[in-house]
Amino acid sequence: MNNKTDMLTVLKNRDFLTLWLSQLISKVGDNFAVVAALVLINELATRTGLAVVALGMAVTLPQLFAMASGVFVDRFSRKGVMIASDILRALAILLALLVTNAGHLYLLYLAAFLVMAFGAVYIPARNASIPNMVPEEHLLTANALIQATELVSLIAGASLATLVIGLTSVATAFIVDSLTFLASALFLLVTRIPQGPPIPVATASRNEIRRFWAGFVEGLRYIAGNKHLLQLMAITTVATLGLSATVLLAAAYFKQLLGMSAQYLGLLQATEGVGMALGALLISTYASWARSRQIVSVTMIILGIGILAFALAPGYWLVLIGALIVGLCVVSARTTLAAMTQALVPDSQRGRVESAMVTVIGIGTMGALIISGLLGDIVGPESVFIFTGLVVLSAGIASIYALRGAEERLLNNGINGAE
Numbered sequence: 001m002n003n004k005t006d007m008l009t010v011l012k013n014r015d016f017l018t019l020w021l022s023q024l025i026s027k028v029g030d031n032f033a034v035v036a037a038l039v040l041i042n043e044l045a046t047r048t049g050l051a052v053v054a055l056g057m058a059v060t061l062p063q064l065f066a067m068a069s070g071v072f073v074d075r076f077s078r079k080g081v082m083i084a085s086d087i088l089r090a091l092a093i094l095l096a097l098l099v100t101n102a103g104h105l106y107l108l109y110l111a112a113f114l115v116m117a118f119g120a121v122y123i124p125a126r127n128a129s130i131p132n133m134v135p136e137e138h139l140l141t142a143n144a145l146i147q148a149t150e151l152v153s154l155i156a157g158a159s160l161a162t163l164v165i166g167l168t169s170v171a172t173a174f175i176v177d178s179l180t181f182l183a184s185a186l187f188l189l190v191t192r193i194p195q196g197p198p199i200p201v202a203t204a205s206r207n208e209i210r211r212f213w214a215g216f217v218e219g220l221r222y223i224a225g226n227k228h229l230l231q232l233m234a235i236t237t238v239a240t241l242g243l244s245a246t247v248l249l250a251a252a253y254f255k256q257l258l259g260m261s262a263q264y265l266g267l268l269q270a271t272e273g274v275g276m277a278l279g280a281l282l283i284s285t286y287a288s289w290a291r292s293r294q295i296v297s298v299t300m301i302i303l304g305i306g307i308l309a310f311a312l313a314p315g316y317w318l319v320l321i322g323a324l325i326v327g328l329c330v331v332s333a334r335t336t337l338a339a340m341t342q343a344l345v346p347d348s349q350r351g352r353v354e355s356a357m358v359t360v361i362g363i364g365t366m367g368a369l370i371i372s373g374l375l376g377d378i379v380g381p382e383s384v385f386i387f388t389g390l391v392v393l394s395a396g397i398a399s400i401y402a403l404r405g406a407e408e409r410l411l412n413n414g415i416n417g418a419e
Contacts, residue, residue, distance in 0.1 A: 007281075010141045015192045016133045022187035023126065024149045026086065029180025031157025032164070033093055033115075036173035037108055039165060044102045051105060058109040062117035063359060073355060074348060078125040079193040083185045085122035089115045090181035096174045124354035131342045131350070132194040139339040140283060146338075147331050148280035195347065228406035229353060232341050235296065235402065236357060238395040239303070239333050241388065271320045275327025282328075283335050293403040295336045297396050303329035304393025311385035340406060 011017050037055060045051035073081055092114035099108050126146075134142045161173050283295075302325055309322030338357075345353045 007141055007145055010134060010138050010145060013134060013138075016130075016142060018187045018191040019126065019129070019133065019193070020145055020149065022086075022184040022191070023146060024153060025180045025187070026089075026184040027149050027153030028157040028160070029177035031153055032161040032173040032180075033096070033177040035157075035161035036165060036170040036177075037096070037112065039170050040096070040099055040108060041105070044099070044105060046102060054105075054109055055112055058112040059116050062113060062120050073121065073125045073128055074350070077193075078129050078195055079188060079191065081125040082122050082129075083188050085118045085125070086181045086185035086188070088118045089122075090178045090185075092118065093174055093177050093181070097171050120355070124357070127338065127342065127354040127357070128347070128350035129193045129195070132347060136343065139342060140335060143335045143338045143342075144280045144283040144331070147335050148277065150276065226344075228344060228403075229341065231399075231402045232337055232344075232406060233357065235300070235395060235399050236334065236337050238392055239300065239330060239337070241391070271323040271327070275324040275329075276331045277327075278324075279328040279331030280335070283332055291407060292336050292340050293399070293407040296333050296340075296403060297400045299329040299332040299336075300396025300399055301393055302396075303333065304389045304391075304396055307385060307389035307392060311382045311389065340403075344406060 011020070041051045041055065093111055095107050095111035095114070098104060130142055130146070131139060161176075164176065165173050306322045306325035306329060309318060309325070341353065341357060342350065
């Protein structure tokens, strides 16, 4: 793909700008809820570690079943689907207000599950809409901006949430999250989101359930018959696994291997955030001379080396350099993989494919939970870091060959690589 577009040019697109702002606002609210949930768990739970794992499972499980949501995304108005998702999430998060003692923590897990379940519909609808809102040459930069909201919202949301909770209570943070979902819905109301005609489902379908099932099966067949998509999904899963395992094990790593307090984890996360910002800013620059497959393979290889640096680096400053590399490479790889996926898939199938991507990202996150939670206790964080780094490094090398077909198909479709 030829992407010589800076971010300001893409943000001049009014419709994409309002979509991006709606995403940014709701993400800031999400971080309010995350901080508030952790504060509640620390205050109420008798077994904090188990409670955190339960919260992680509640957040991750909906992603594993997200693929079914793609049928709705392709059959109905994607704009309507996103607005409905925001409103439902605004209501669901308010369940957390009912948590007043340890016996009510299940309501917190239920709220987290519902918010992620409705979000599993929103994300495919958003991703499927982007190629209809920006031209092909803007796809990579547009996806980089979407990825950048993660960084901005993390810094702004976590910082503001700490201040707000300190001055008021955790209830205020959950209410703020609810209001940001409603604000996101208002932004979407004034956003024009083009959408092609939905692909017809089987004519033999006689009711909504059968039509839903026909659309779901059709999506599965499309994905299963497209080896390029399967390769992209596999690489995306491994990239997610690498980042999630690194984040989950970081605190244990600092305590056990470096003999440092977990308070230094904040600096590690900030450094990783700087790397993510650099990745988002630089993606459109090096995409002007490097092809998509080269970006993915090189950044995955460097990502693997960066993760290995966590385990093998003898000093704190080298660990920070590793964190910087991890942040930069994850954004670069996932942004490029997202743009390649959107460019390969026709609009009529894009919702189901994007929902499948949410599922494989959930699989990567679940894998990281299992690896860090089980293996971390058995063999220690250093060994898990080494294992994860080697897996990501191997995936980067494999992507040199695995993504060749996808890149050639993009070229044949007239979506040129760097010139």
